[in-house]
Amino acid sequence: MDQRLxxxxxxxxxxKVTAKRLAPRKETLEGKLIYLVDCLFDNxxxxxxxxxxxxxxxxxxxxxxxxxxxxxxxxxxxxSWADDPEMLAKIRAxxxxxxxxxxx
Amino acid sequence: MALETAGVPAVAVHAPIFxxxxxxxxxxxxxxxxxQAFVPQTIMGRTPVELRAFLERNDPVSKRPLMxxxxxxxxxxxxxxxxxxxxxxxxxxxxLEPDTEERLHELFIKNSWTDFLPIVLPTEERVxxxxxxxxxxxxxxVGRLRPTSGREYWEFTVEKVAVNxxxxxxxxxxxxxxxxxxxxxxxxxSSSTTSFATISLVNGPIRKEIGMNCGIGALGxxxxxxxxxxxxxxxxxxxxxxxxxxxxxxxxxxxxWYAYSATIAENEERSPWEPFHVQHGFKSExxxxxxxxxxxxxxxxxxxxxxxxxxxxxxxxxxxxYLAPLLVLDPLAARxxxxxxxxxxxxxxxxxxxxARLTAREYWDNPxxxxxxxxxxxxxxxxxxxxxxxxPDEMLRMFRNQxxxxxxxxxxxxxxxxxxxxxxxxxxxxxxRWR
Numbered sequence: 001m002d003q004r005l006x007x008x009x010x011x012x013x014x015x016k017v018t019a020k021r022l023a024p025r026k027e028t029l030e031g032k033l034i035y036l037v038d039c040l041f042d043n044x045x046x047x048x049x050x051x052x053x054x055x056x057x058x059x060x061x062x063x064x065x066x067x068x069x070x071x072x073x074x075x076x077x078x079x080s081w082a083d084d085p086e087m088l089a090k091i092r093a094x095x096x097x098x099x100x101x102x103x104x
Numbered sequence: 105m106a107l108e109t110a111g112v113p114a115v116a117v118h119a120p121i122f123x124x125x126x127x128x129x130x131x132x133x134x135x136x137x138x139x140q141a142f143v144p145q146t147i148m149g150r151t152p153v154e155l156r157a158f159l160e161r162n163d164p165v166s167k168r169p170l171m172x173x174x175x176x177x178x179x180x181x182x183x184x185x186x187x188x189x190x191x192x193x194x195x196x197x198x199x200l201e202p203d204t205e206e207r208l209h210e211l212f213i214k215n216s217w218t219d220f221l222p223i224v225l226p227t228e229e230r231v232x233x234x235x236x237x238x239x240x241x242x243x244x245x246v247g248r249l250r251p252t253s254g255r256e257y258w259e260f261t262v263e264k265v266a267v268n269x270x271x272x273x274x275x276x277x278x279x280x281x282x283x284x285x286x287x288x289x290x291x292x293x294s295s296s297t298t299s300f301a302t303i304s305l306v307n308g309p310i311r312k313e314i315g316m317n318c319g320i321g322a323l324g325x326x327x328x329x330x331x332x333x334x335x336x337x338x339x340x341x342x343x344x345x346x347x348x349x350x351x352x353x354x355x356x357x358x359x360x361w362y363a364y365s366a367t368i369a370e371n372e373e374r375s376p377w378e379p380f381h382v383q384h385g386f387k388s389e390x391x392x393x394x395x396x397x398x399x400x401x402x403x404x405x406x407x408x409x410x411x412x413x414x415x416x417x418x419x420x421x422x423x424x425x426y427l428a429p430l431l432v433l434d435p436l437a438a439r440x441x442x443x444x445x446x447x448x449x450x451x452x453x454x455x456x457x458x459x460a461r462l463t464a465r466e467y468w469d470n471p472x473x474x475x476x477x478x479x480x481x482x483x484x485x486x487x488x489x490x491x492x493x494x495x496p497d498e499m500l501r502m503f504r505n506q507x508x509x510x511x512x513x514x515x516x517x518x519x520x521x522x523x524x525x526x527x528x529x530x531x532x533x534x535x536x537r538w539r
Contacts (some may be wrong), residue, residue, distance in 0.1 A: 002204040008226040008267040012249070012260035013198040013346035019189030020134045023111045025179050040479050042471040043147045043155070050156045054171065063164070070483050083506065085105070092110045097178040100107075101117030101174050102147050 139177030225238030237276030300354030320515030334365030398526030434514035
């Protein structure tokens with residue numbers, strides 16, 4: 001019979017995952033403000049502009065505003081433009097919803 | 105997800121290839137029912153008309169109209185699962201269940217814990233021997249890593265680093281270098297779609313103490329320490345950060361050969377210039393390791409013949425404007441430049457920064473200057489803000505002086521250069537701290 005070996009597990013230690021609930025939804029978006037978040041990947045600005053036009057044509061009662069991260073001063077792969085605190089604060093202040101894109 | 109927790113309903117739109125990642129990130133953030141929608145294809149390079157057509161088509165994942173999916177994501181009633189989220193604890197045991205050598209090797213491959221080259225199994229005896237290479241206790245926390253933003257950080261100890269060092273075939277005397285790399289906070293397995301690798305550079309007396317090669321074949325597979333330190337850095341990154349699995353924790357479209365092993369040592373003794381770590385505030389008797397994120401491109405030059413300036417300009421212009429070059433020069437090439445009047449690394453860097461130029465049209469017609477530099481320009485960061493104002497035919501400097509780096513290594517069999525796309529972010533770590 002082959003000898004059995006005891007070896008170490010090579011993985012690190014993951015953090016505990018804590019449950020988070022989704023935000024309450026409104027029944028209708030009529031008269032509400034939806035932020036269209038340009039996540040800055042190539043062509044996202046054009047995509048979000050097309051989405052803004054789609055809303056204007058199909059759901060004119062929904063207000064939309066394109067928003068981009070603008071307060072970060074450097075990029076690293078371990079950070080995301082979408083984490084921009086100033087942009088998130090603006091959306092939290094008066095946004096009734098947000099569409100983020102496009103994550104490639 | 106930050107918006108949802110702040111009370112703002114949100115829908116994230118992705119390309120379909122990112123479905124697995126998007127679901128996995130949502131799960132690991134405790135919000136598995138995060139509303140996601142998917143455009144039919146990647147949007148890069150698409151015209152406004154094509155993108156508009158995407159909005160009129162079905163979401164390829166749900167098979168329902170995309171805009172309907174988005175609207176219902178913002179307004180639809182919440183389920184019990186939406187309100188509850190998900191909590192769970194994961195543990196990684198110190199030891200695996202005992203098994204035969206063959207089956208353990210199969211397990212490591214099946215779980216994507218290797219780089220698919222043979223590994224050394226991390227038995228208790230081997231790990232204990234590896235730990236003799238440092239004075240630090242096995243349970244000391246070294247740091248934390250993650251493959252990309254949006255992912256959670258995983259933490260790890262000295263022992264966990266030693267386990268991966270054993271797997272890579274490293275020796276105990278290399279462990280302080282490997283611990284310094286692990287403590288750098290820079291993963292060698294970034295999940296960027298652009299396929300970053302991380303190149304590391306060792307300076308100071310430890311190069312000689314552990315027998316690193318900075319002579320003939322310095323960038324190649326010709327030395328035990330160079331090869332296994334680089335490999336250990338890759339293995340520890342993937343295993344200690346929670347994985348580097350294509351389609352989940354790795355999304356580099358092409359991948360990168362530098363990711364197998366890319367650790368070099370500077371040939372300080374034969375270089376006419378000051379060592380890299382001394383340039384960055386360390387003493388020559390300090391031992392350090394520095395990390396460079398990149399490895400997108402490699403170009404070659406040889407010698408400093410009459411037209412060397414034109415050749416160097418051609419190479420610089422061919423670099424990706426987002427990712428400045430790391431110039432790796434054989435000592436013969438470095439001394440050739442000294443004879444041409446570039447007596448210091450700084451003079452060479454200044455020459456490159458001055459001569460690497462593109463038209464504004466070419467500079468900005470690039471996915472990564474658009475994605476990664478344009479936001480800085482819009483935020484007023486110089487020189488990018490001024491670049492954004494330039495006329496299309498205006499010649500722009502591609503790189504700031506501080507973005508270009510120079511290292512001397514090699515065995516003086518020919519006057520060789522390499523130009524490697526690699527970004528230094530001030531990450532030079534003392535190895536002494538980990539002895």
